Amino acid sequence: MIIIKGLSKAFDTPDGKVYALRNINLQIEAGDIFGIIGFSGAGKSTLIRCLNRLEEPDSGSIQIGDQEITSLDKRQLREARKHIGMIFQHFNLFDSKTVFENIAFPLEVAGLPKYRIKERVEQLLELVELTEKTNAHPSQLSGGQKQRVGIARALANNPAVLLSDEATSALDPKTTYAILELLQNINRKLNLTIVLITHEMDVLRRICNQVAVIEDGEITEMGSVKDLFANPQTDTTRLFVQSDYELQHNNYVI
């Protein structure tokens, strides 16, 4: 279970303070696939990056499992981060490393012996169906394959939580669905909690159970995905639902 209480974060910029998150309160059940949706600049990435403290919150608390993430010191945080995997829109792979070496990286950092690393990487490659690309470099892979490497790397240390920041936004629809299916399988197989940021309603509809809508740093709506589609409460959500409807019915005016 993830419990976020009173989370706020502002950035100092030359043009003044930008309030990226304002008093966010959120509860995510263990084993859930929880979607966070919002327009560009709403605060989605800032929120997800606060969960593993890639971004330091100004105030509020974050609890993941029985750990208070916001009160960990540097060493404890390094340890805790092993159990919080993250995947990104642009994959963030090391181009100079092979697929094997990319996935092995967090295991090396964790200090595992070579034979254990090999065993684990082979397991992960099987899970994401990339065994035949073991020695390829990222530049030799398709977008979907790169994201599979990203997912395998994120799962290397058996995390309890996977954070996904627009992980399918750079992929075509067919590849997106394949990656979503993989995430869903992993969620079921490993009982992994997934927090998934997206601006695509289609992604929400396909794999998320619960959703929070974020607008200008605030949560404006929260509940089941089903309810959100059936009964949107705010203008922003209605816009999202409407654009999704148009997409579904190929009704785009260009």
Ligand SMILES: Nc1ncnc2c1ncn2[C@@H]1O[C@H](COP(=O)(O)OP(=O)(O)OP(=O)(O)O)[C@@H](O)[C@H]1O
């Ligand atoms: N390092 C930073 N310094 C200054 N401002 C920032 C920084 N990071 C984010 N912001 C600002 O905080 C707000 C929220 O940004 P964030 O990246 O969280 O939005 P987002 O919802 O992820 O958007 P997108 O869908 O475009 O990725 C924006 O106004 C952004 O300009």
Ligand SMILES: [Mg+2]
């Ligand atoms: Mg973002």
